[in-house]
Amino acid sequence: MPFSLSRRHFIAGSVSAFSVGFTCPAWSNMQPTRLPIPELVDGTNGDPVDLQIRTGKRAFLPGLETSTLGISQDYLGPTLRTRRNSELNLSYTNSLSEGVAIHGHGLHVPGIVDGGPQLEIAPGDQWQPRLSILQPAATCWYHSHTHGKSGEQVYRGLAGMIIIDDEESDAIDLPSRYGVDDLPVIIQDRTFDAQGQFVYSLNEAGEDGWFGETVLINGAIAPLVAAVPAGKVRLRVLNGANARFYVLAFADNRTFFKIGSDGGLLAEPVPMTTMEMSPGERCEVVVDLSDGASAELLVFFEDEIDAEEEGLISGLQNIFSETNAPSTNWSLKLNVDQALVAHKAPLPDVLASIVRPEEAEIANVRDFVLDMEDGGDHGAHAGHAAMDMTINGAAMDMSVINERVKRGVWERWRVRSNQGAHPFHVHGCSFLIEQMEGSVTPPDQQGWKDTVVLDDDDWSEFVVRFDHSATEQHPYMYHCHILEHEDRGMMGQFTVT
Numbered sequence: 001m002p003f004s005l006s007r008r009h010f011i012a013g014s015v016s017a018f019s020v021g022f023t024c025p026a027w028s029n030m031q032p033t034r035l036p037i038p039e040l041v042d043g044t045n046g047d048p049v050d051l052q053i054r055t056g057k058r059a060f061l062p063g064l065e066t067s068t069l070g071i072s073q074d075y076l077g078p079t080l081r082t083r084r085n086s087e088l089n090l091s092y093t094n095s096l097s098e099g100v101a102i103h104g105h106g107l108h109v110p111g112i113v114d115g116g117p118q119l120e121i122a123p124g125d126q127w128q129p130r131l132s133i134l135q136p137a138a139t140c141w142y143h144s145h146t147h148g149k150s151g152e153q154v155y156r157g158l159a160g161m162i163i164i165d166d167e168e169s170d171a172i173d174l175p176s177r178y179g180v181d182d183l184p185v186i187i188q189d190r191t192f193d194a195q196g197q198f199v200y201s202l203n204e205a206g207e208d209g210w211f212g213e214t215v216l217i218n219g220a221i222a223p224l225v226a227a228v229p230a231g232k233v234r235l236r237v238l239n240g241a242n243a244r245f246y247v248l249a250f251a252d253n254r255t256f257f258k259i260g261s262d263g264g265l266l267a268e269p270v271p272m273t274t275m276e277m278s279p280g281e282r283c284e285v286v287v288d289l290s291d292g293a294s295a296e297l298l299v300f301f302e303d304e305i306d307a308e309e310e311g312l313i314s315g316l317q318n319i320f321s322e323t324n325a326p327s328t329n330w331s332l333k334l335n336v337d338q339a340l341v342a343h344k345a346p347l348p349d350v351l352a353s354i355v356r357p358e359e360a361e362i363a364n365v366r367d368f369v370l371d372m373e374d375g376g377d378h379g380a381h382a383g384h385a386a387m388d389m390t391i392n393g394a395a396m397d398m399s400v401i402n403e404r405v406k407r408g409v410w411e412r413w414r415v416r417s418n419q420g421a422h423p424f425h426v427h428g429c430s431f432l433i434e435q436m437e438g439s440v441t442p443p444d445q446q447g448w449k450d451t452v453v454l455d456d457d458d459w460s461e462f463v464v465r466f467d468h469s470a471t472e473q474h475p476y477m478y479h480c481h482i483l484e485h486e487d488r489g490m491m492g493q494f495t496v497t
């Protein structure tokens with residue numbers, strides 16, 4: 001059951017709420033374009049990787065150039081590949097006219113190289129973090145974490161994927177040829193104006209954050225197609241949205257296998273037909289195309305599937321026949337190319353060994369309550385000034401350390417909200433979820449994670465241990481990964497010593 005049937009969403013005051021029904025945009029009748037595959041930059045040998053934070057232009061829509069931000073490219077950045085027990089040396093140059101902080105999301109690295117808002121790169125400056133990669137194989141990402149501007153900068157393009165390999169993942173037989181049978185799938189939603197420019201306003205974002213109307217995958221408007229071999233294909237799916245929760249399913253309702261979550265491989269493959277993903281979350285899945293037929297991955301907006309329809313989603317045909325059915329325009333079609341060498345080996349029964357701490361090892365418990373306070377009468381616009389977003393009653397203050405954590409010690413963190421669903425993200429670690437929204441953790445959420453969804457009914461709980469240090473000058477962050485919530489203050493700072 002990947003769904004929370006009790007999840008509540010806010011409609012009132014959400015000026016970005018998608019409410020135009022499902023008329024297909026004009027460009028949807030065109031031939032689907034090919035899924036772009038971001039350039040792969042291998043940083044495994046420790047050579048410095050130059051990353052230019054810059055402006056760009058991309059024609060997402062035919063004949064219209066959109067002004068963008070990118071990292072060494074017009075929109076998004078290259079996929080960075082690294083390896084456990086190696087050093088990843090990055091060299092960022094900020095050529096923008098505003099400051100930028102770039103966070104390595106999911107990386108277990110000290111606060112001083114974590115890229116939080118305290119590490120803003122001034123215009124024209126460089127930042128050269130040396131990252132000792134000590135964690136297991138995983139799909140991570142890097143993105144803007146600039147104080148008060150993460151949402152806008154990510155929306156315009158400042159994000160990219162990081163792939164970590166290790167000896168254990170090499171030893172098991174999984175599809176791993178980047179761009180062939182191991183595809184990055186970065187899903188985002190964006191709104192374009194009549195001139196093809198991105199539409200974004202933190203001040204006008206509703207309570208749920210900023211929702212785009214058009215799905216991009218790897219920086220191109222869906223629907224998209226990819227040519228893949230007639231075998232097992234691995235998708236490294238990243239929900240790179242500012243605020244949307246997505247639901248993924250194949251058009252033929254086929255079973256696929258989730259093999260990895262935020263922090264690495266699951267203990268064993270988990271069969272699924274639908275998969276919900278919150279902003280910031282990564283899911284690695286394997287789909288079998290051995291029969292040579294194509295498969296179409298559909299992207300639904302979770303907020304457009306109401307509770308009654310959620311009950312129907314296991315029979316997707318029912319959803320398609322609903323008059324107010326979610327859009328099926330947003331898809332990635334996997335077309336088989338028989339000329340490509342196929343990965344035919346069966347999925348391993350065991351992927352990774354995940355060891356949970358004993359109860360006696362839990363040395364401390366911390367509670368976090370996320371809150372959104374409506375500032376009063378603000379008409380149709382639940383704008384920035386009207387919203388008070390806090391964790392444990394405090395909005396993010398760059399000069400305040402909210403929590404002090406001991407290094408190398410297991411803790412239990414309990415997280416709840418007073419209003420709405422939020423993806424809670426913690427820097428510098430992976431954690432193990434013990435319960436989600438008061439319920440038993442679903443099998444696909446039982447691996448290493450750095451985001452957990454919480455709701456306003458019950459606690460989500462996880463156990464976590466920090467193995468690196470974060471000082472008062474360079475603390476870690478915990479925050480809601482709805483970027484408009486983060487930018488409005490739903491974030492705190494903590495040290496690890």
Ligand SMILES: [Cu+2]
Binds near residue numbers: 421422423480481490
């Ligand atoms: Cu939130």
